[in-house]
Amino acid sequence: xxxxxxxxxxxxxxxxxxxxxxxxxxxxxxxxxxxxxxxxxxxxxxxxxxxxxxxxxxxxxxxxxxxxxxxxxxxxxxxxxxxxxxxxxxxxxxxxxxxxxxxxxxxxxxxxxxxxxxxxxxxxxxxxxxxxxxxxxxxxxxxxxxxxxxxxxxxxxxxxxxxxxxxxxxxxxxxxxxxxxxxxxxxxxxxxxxxxxxxxxxxxxxxxxxxxxxxxxxxxxxxxxxxxxxxxxxxxxxx
Amino acid sequence: xxxxxxxxxxxxxxxxxxxxxxxxxxxxxxxxxxxxxxxxxxxxxxxxxxxxxxxxxxxxxxxxxxxxxxxxxxxxxxxxxxxxxxxxxxxxxxxxxxxxxxxxxxxxxxxxxxxxxxxxxxxxxxxxxxxxxxxxxxxxxxxxxxxxxxxxxxxxxxxxxxxxxxxxxxxxxxxxxxxxxxxxxxxxxxxxxxxxxxxxxxxxxxxxxxxxxxxxxxxxxxxxxxxxxxx
Numbered sequence: 409x410x411x412x413x414x415x416x417x418x419x420x421x422x423x424x425x426x427x428x429x430x431x432x433x434x435x436x437x438x439x440x441x442x443x444x445x446x447x448x449x450x451x452x453x454x455x456x457x458x459x460x461x462x463x464x465x466x467x468x469x470x471x472x473x474x475x476x477x478x479x480x481x482x483x484x485x486x487x488x489x490x491x492x493x494x495x496x497x498x499x500x501x502x503x504x505x506x507x508x509x510x511x512x513x514x515x516x517x518x519x520x521x522x523x524x525x526x527x528x529x530x531x532x533x534x535x536x537x538x539x540x541x542x543x544x545x546x547x548x549x550x551x552x553x554x555x556x557x558x559x560x561x562x563x564x565x566x567x568x569x570x571x572x573x574x575x576x577x578x579x580x581x582x583x584x585x586x587x588x589x590x591x592x593x594x595x596x597x598x599x600x601x602x603x604x605x606x607x608x609x610x611x612x613x614x615x616x617x618x619x620x621x622x623x624x625x626x627x628x629x630x631x632x633x634x635x636x637x638x639x640x641x642x643x644x645x646x647x
Numbered sequence: 648x649x650x651x652x653x654x655x656x657x658x659x660x661x662x663x664x665x666x667x668x669x670x671x672x673x674x675x676x677x678x679x680x681x682x683x684x685x686x687x688x689x690x691x692x693x694x695x696x697x698x699x700x701x702x703x704x705x706x707x708x709x710x711x712x713x714x715x716x717x718x719x720x721x722x723x724x725x726x727x728x729x730x731x732x733x734x735x736x737x738x739x740x741x742x743x744x745x746x747x748x749x750x751x752x753x754x755x756x757x758x759x760x761x762x763x764x765x766x767x768x769x770x771x772x773x774x775x776x777x778x779x780x781x782x783x784x785x786x787x788x789x790x791x792x793x794x795x796x797x798x799x800x801x802x803x804x805x806x807x808x809x810x811x812x813x814x815x816x817x818x819x820x821x822x823x824x825x826x827x828x829x830x831x832x833x834x835x836x837x838x839x840x841x842x843x844x845x846x847x848x849x850x851x852x853x854x855x856x857x858x859x860x861x862x863x864x865x866x867x868x869x870x871x872x873x874x875x876x877x878x
Contacts, residue, residue, distance in 0.1 A: 460779055482780040488773055490795045491877035500791065501781040534878030552781070 411435040412457055412556065417466035419452055419611075426452050427463070427611045434556070438603035439578070439588040441619075443595065445634065448608040450591040454558050457589065458482045471555075478504065481554035485561040487545030489533040494525055497533040497544055501552040519551040523577050539570025546577050550586075557581060559590035563597065575601055595635065599623055607631045654846035655853065666847070670854050672744065673831040676818070677811040679748045684755035684807050689800065691756075692763025693789045697771050710764060713757030718750075722820030725750040729821065742823040747831070750817040755807040762803035767792045798873035805866050809859055 417430040427449045434440060434457070442450045455461040456468065459476030470476050481501065489497050499516035507515070520526040523543040528536070533544060542562055549557055559578065563571040571594075578601060582588050592598055598605060598619070605622040607615040607630070615628045626632045658666050695706055727733050729741040729749075740746045770792050778788050793800065815833035822829035824838055832851045839848040 458780055460776060478782045480780075484777065484780075488777045490791065491798070491873070492794070503787045503791075504782045504784060532877045548781075 411469075411471055413467075413469040414457070415467045415469075417453075417456060417463045417468070419449070419456065419461070419463045421464075425611050427456075430466070430611075430613055432606065432613060432616075434587065434589060437582075437585075437587060439582055439590065439601055440604050440606060441598040441602035442589065442591045442606045442608055443593070443598050443634070444608035444614075446593075449611045450608055451560050453608065454482070454560050454589065454591055457556075458558050478552075479555035480558065481549035481552045481556075482558040483542075483545045483549050483560065483562055485564050487541060487548075489536075489541060489544065491534060492532070493529065494531050494533050494536065494544055495520065495529040498525070498529075498547045498551060501548045505552070515551050515553075516547075519547045522550070522580065523547040524573070537570075539566050539573060542566060542570070542574055543577060546574065546581070550577075550581055550584075554586055556587045556589070559588065561591050561593065564593065571597065595623075607634065609634070651845045651849060655849035658846060658850040659853065663850070666850055666854070668827060669830055669832055669835050669851060672829075673812065673833075673855075674858075676744055676747050676751065676831055677808060680751040680755055680811040681804060681808045683748065683752045684759050684811075685804050687752075688756045688759030688803070688807070689763050689793060690789060692760035692803075693767045693793050694785075695760070696764045696768035697788050697792065698785055707764060710757055710761040714761050716754060716757060718754055718814050718816035719820065721750055721753050722817035725753060725817065725821050741821060742825060742829060744822070744829055746821040747818045747829060750821045751811050751814055754814060754817060755810055758810055759803050759807045762806060763793075763800060766796050766799045766803065770796050798870050798877075801866050801869055805862055808862055812855060812858060 412432075412434040414430055414432040417427055417432075418425075419427040430449075430453065432453075442453060444450055452461060456463055458480055459468075459470070460482070471479070490500065495516060498520050499512055502512045502515065505512075517526060517529070520529055523546055525540065525543055525547060528540070533541070536544060546562070562578070563574050566574065575597065578588060578590070590601075602619045604616065604618050606613055607622070607626075607628070609630050615622065615626065615631045617627065622631070623635060626635055692710070695703065695710065725746065726741065729735050729738070729746050731741075740749070767789075771788075774788075774792065774795070778791065783791065813833060815837055818824075818829070818831055819834050819837070822831070822834065824830050824834040830838075832855050836848045836851050836855075839845070839851075
């Protein structure tokens with residue numbers, strides 16, 4: 409369990425409201441998926457949770473601490489890989505842990521096996537396909553054995569087959585005891601993979617509910633319209 | 648002109664002992680200089696690229712300006728430091744290959760550091776968020792960036808080697824151009840041309856050019872290989 413509490417988070421770069429009045433408790437096991445239209449503030453919210461972005465107002469509490477701990481890992485939509493082997497990239501996140509060489513190697517190989525990339529350990533990471541790159545990024549984060557894993561649209565650029573593989577890995581990481589919070593635009597994926605949904609629009613948390621209830625009986629009008637594929641946000645923007 | 652050229656080729660083809668000694672010393676001085684300057688310049692340049700500290704902009708401007716440091720000025724400064732009345736005069740290093748390495752290191756470090764800063768800073772823009780998400784310390788970030796940029800950094804090291812091999816002012820002042828002891832290719836070329844011994848100057852000039860060309864060819868192919876292997 410790795411509780412994070414966000415209280416009244418406001419993020420307004422250059423006077424533009426990206427997030428406002430966001431209260432969020434991440435304290436249960438499982439997978440929370442944040443959904444919402446483009447520009448809703450999903451990625452910024454994830455970055456704030458990772459400690460990569462400082463909000464202009466509000467408070468964050470990481471497991472009783474004011475600073476993000478090493479128990480958090482994050483995988484980005486377009487992960488950056490070093491000009492090096494798959495093995496070296498997979499073990500990169502272990503550098504700050506001060507593990508012995510043997511332990512780091514053992515953990516890296518074990519994680520590569522679990523994401524199905526052990527046979528490519530010696531290949532160049534930058535020559536992997538999009539799906540393999542994302543699996544490698546997941547392996548790099550998983551090797552760190554994080555208590556909380558943040559995933560920013562990890563399958564946004566992948567085909568259905570690669571998406572399926574990544575979803576399988578995400579489920580396995582969750583089974584391993586890691587708390588997962590991810591963003592996605594893919595409602596089908598949110599339905600398949602999540603335990604609860606956070607619906608974000610215009611920088612606010614509009615609704616949070618268990619997945620089945622959210623999709624069956626959304627409480628807010630915005631969530632209903634979003635699930636139906638209507639885009640009131642764009643209409644108001646155009647006006 | 649043709650006779651001079653033929654005589655220069657003759658000196659090279661029969662591996663004239665004077666030519667070999669001069670080339671060998673030049674090679675040793677350049678290798679020592681580049682090794683030292685790389686060990687100092689690479690981490691320092693990377694640190695300036697990654698670290699946030701007051702005056703970082705001023706350090707960057709200073710480093711860039713030092714790339715054009717006049718070698719005779721460095722020669723005079725190192726001369727003053729190593730001369731009998733200078734702070735390190737007792738070490739008796741003036742007019743020795745060690746003094747030449749010291750002067751050239753002062754010249755080459757800013758060059759390697761400034762080029763490293765530029766290369767690493769560009770990479771840092773791409774990696775910063777990812778490294779922060781992995782809780783990397785400054786040391787981890789610098790090490791990872793130097794490793795990732797290793798093939799681009801060959802250019803910085805090569806520029807340092809080129810400067811060391813072709814430099815004449817500083818080594819002339821602190822080395823003294825003593826035959827068989829501190830005479831390197833550039834100082835020998837300057838002296839022999841003034842004396843009118845053009846075949847020796849030309850022979851050394853050809854070796855110098857060949858060395859620089861070989862270094863650059865090697866670096867070019869290394870980069871091609873790296874791009875194919877690592878993307």
